[in-house]
Amino acid sequence: MVLFYPFEMEQYLETLLGERDPLLREMEEQALKETIPVVTPMIGNFLNLLVHMGKAQAILEIGTAIGYSTIWLARAAETTGGHVTTIDLNKDRCARALIYFERAGLQNLITALEGDARKILPVLNSRFDFVFIDAAKGEYLEYLNLIYHLIAPGGLLVVDNVLFRGWVVPGSAITPKYDRMVNGLRRFLDDLCQNRDFITTVLPFGDGMSVSRRLNAKCDI
Template structure:
């Protein structure tokens, strides 16, 4: 768990969140028990607010996990028509996500894809109004370059965990094999900052979010 954001603030932000329904609480519990990563609750709430504000019709998620954030994006707001494509590389998580989509009664609006997002994104034929990226952090620059041509004008791109436990801020890494990942995420943030067709803001929520809008 990142200590970049003080615990006192995180606890307060989480105390101020609305109640999650039974299915979401069950998935949170399962993720905790089975060591499955999912968005921080305050990040999930932010995601829902962004989705409600933008009302995207086509959403792409990179990194399904067992479907928690997909359900948040699919169920928030007043039921405008939306469709979510979500990609997961892990077979067991993919199967559990599919069951959770049935339980949440959103299977008709979610297209779950099993495989490596690096291979799958270039095969997608739709364009997207909203993209949530939450998968292998070392692959973020690759995902970004492949997602970029699919972004509609005014599309929003939300990327999770861009602080990487604070390593990206300090440019430190606990072990040598994490160096490439940290450098790649920092490079991606530089790319977003300088990109003439993107307006980007970094938000200190959870483990850090990069939020961009295509101009």
């Protein structure tokens, strides 16, 4: 069985989004030119919508790259009165992200931390009500174990690329070099979906996105 990543659908959906601001456009073009893997505009728009809907204030992102998804998140934080903390281990990308944050006028709403999320997460001592993971796919299970206790009751955990080109679906054609990553993503999804502290749905959207809500012991189902 071969699963096709629906680029044509993505392109069509993008036409429905309307005009984006010139800075986001510039970043999309730059990312494309340098093959920096940033979220699609549809996903950026969805993240922005989720932050608005959840009125999220404390927002955490793992995987900044040049700050494209961070800007979508921070634009929503402008309205919710929130703040975005974003982590990336790539020095050069972090430096470029800071310039984009300044240019977007969002520098006061974003704290960029440079380093390995697996080292930074254990020393973060704040609760987050929105967490977006978009870093090394083979490390997702590690992030998950480090992030669980940082998510506030009622908070959202959103994870990108969880279906990785559809290859996570058993029986699909995987290029052997991705075996490890795909198996890691399967274990990650099993773990997340079986965790009774969260209610999770996996959307076959973009490259696959999981959306989980941390149950509030007091008032949830």
